[in-house]
Amino acid sequence: MESSGELVALPVLVESNYRACTIPYRFPSDNPKKPTPTELSWINLFAKSIPSFRKRAEADDTVPDAPARAEKFAQRYAEILDDLKKDPESHGGPPDCILLCQLREQILRELGFKDIFKKVKEEENAKAISLFEGVVHHNDAIQDEAARIENLIRGIFAGNIFDLGSAELAELFAKDGMSFQASCQNLLPRPWVIDDLDKFVLKWGRHSWRKVIIFVDNSGADVILGILPFARELLRLGAQVVLAANDLPSINDVTYVELIEIIAKLMDENGKLLGVDASNLLITNSGNDLPVIDLSRVSQELAYLASDADLVVMEGMVNACEPVVTLLLEGRGIETNLYAQFKCDSLNVAMVKHPEVAQFLGGRLYDCVIKYNEFSK
Numbered sequence: 087m088e089s090s091g092e093l094v095a096l097p098v099l100v101e102s103n104y105r106a107c108t109i110p111y112r113f114p115s116d117n118p119k120k121p122t123p124t125e126l127s128w129i130n131l132f133a134k135s136i137p138s139f140r141k142r143a144e145a146d147d148t149v150p151d152a153p154a155r156a157e158k159f160a161q162r163y164a165e166i167l168d169d170l171k172k173d174p175e176s177h178g179g180p181p182d183c184i185l186l187c188q189l190r191e192q193i194l195r196e197l198g199f200k201d202i203f204k205k206v207k208e209e210e211n212a213k214a215i216s217l218f219e220g221v222v223h224h225n226d227a228i229q230d231e232a233a234r235i236e237n238l239i240r241g242i243f244a245g246n247i248f249d250l251g252s253a254e255l256a257e258l259f260a261k262d263g264m265s266f267q268a269s270c271q272n273l274l275p276r277p278w279v280i281d282d283l284d285k286f287v288l289k290w291g292r293h294s295w296r297k298v299i300i301f302v303d304n305s306g307a308d309v310i311l312g313i314l315p316f317a318r319e320l321l322r323l324g325a326q327v328v329l330a331a332n333d334l335p336s337i338n339d340v341t342y343v344e345l346i347e348i349i350a351k352l353m354d355e356n357g358k359l360l361g362v363d364a365s366n367l368l369i370t371n372s373g374n375d376l377p378v379i380d381l382s383r384v385s386q387e388l389a390y391l392a393s394d395a396d397l398v399v400m401e402g403m404v405n406a407c408e409p410v411v412t413l414l415l416e417g418r419g420i421e422t423n424l425y426a427q428f429k430c431d432s433l434n435v436a437m438v439k440h441p442e443v444a445q446f447l448g449g450r451l452y453d454c455v456i457k458y459n460e461f462s463k
Contacts, residue, residue, distance in 0.1 A: 097429075099382065106378070139160075148200070217307075218310055223360075241312050242312040285460070298328070308401075327367050399435065438452060
């Protein structure tokens with residue numbers, strides 16, 4: 087479904103006291119003209135990502151004079167970040183993760199850079215598609231339902247380990263030639279920093295969800311080897327599954343157009359995903375154009391489809407930069423919407439990839455988050 091019209095709130099979102107960003111960058115008592123330590127920390131981290139983004143932009147052969155424009159991007163974004171350090175209220179501030187991402191994407195698009203990660207996304211998608219069948223067959227071979235669901239959740243974490251924006255983490259897990267399946271089992275030991283896995287598996291066993299909205303994240307292994315096997319299992323239960331993907335490209339996030347193409351390559355001529363009927367699988371445009379999302383601003387199409395959802399899944403481990411600088415925002419699942427409340431069941435699945443997030447949550451670097459809230463009327 088294509089997006090059109092103004093953005094609206096997700097109808098199953100509890101809007102009262104909703105705040106998209108999880109980590110508070112400032113409090114009402116802070117001086118509005120002076121940046122807080124948290125603001126300075128995140129501004130500096132975004133500044134460190136500039137060289138890697140400039141390098142990506144320089145290599146974009148779809149843009150005339152790409153190297154010169156990439157240099158302009160680097161200069162403009164650096165200047166804006168410096169301005170925010172001097173006056174947090176400049177450029178639409180005070181800054182938070184959404185504003186810092188918005189400003190970066192805005193400059194890139196104004197300079198003609200529409201999708202600087204396009205080539206690498208295509209490469210990662212092709213690799214993951216070649217592995218999809220093996221991952222699914224491995225999961226299908228697990229007879230015990232609880233063990234199978236745990237393996238699917240571990241697959242979501244593992245999918246992000248092999249994400250192109252996590253080069254150091256992927257190297258850590260693959261140093262012994264470790265496979266995707268092995269990585270599912272080589273996560274940090276439970277209990278994780280937020281660990282509702284057992285509660286979620288127990289609810290899964292009741293087979294009670296009729297309609298599930300999944301906010302997808304990155305291209306490649308993240309969506310293809312992590313989310314799609316999970317969605318396929320929900321389809322086997324008879325649930326309708328709606329995958330909500332970005333409207334416009336933003337770093338390595340999958341767009342809804344790209345996701346339609348991926349699903350078409352994975353389905354057979356009978357409309358099945360490795361033997362599972364996919365007629366109840368829908369792909370929609372979330373209306374979003376950032377690696378983080380504000381659920382009070384989604385497309386009308388998504389709002390319509392979500393109006394009768396009984397489970398919302400926020401899968402979010404979004405990279406604020408990419409491999410050279412390991413500045414990582416756990417976007418949809420942690421950095422935004424970890425504490426969002428819904429008028430239905432909700433699940434946050436994310437990996438902690440930044441020391442500041444680990445400190446905020448009281449967990450370990452590369453810890454896992456699975457937060458399940460069961461809605462009570």
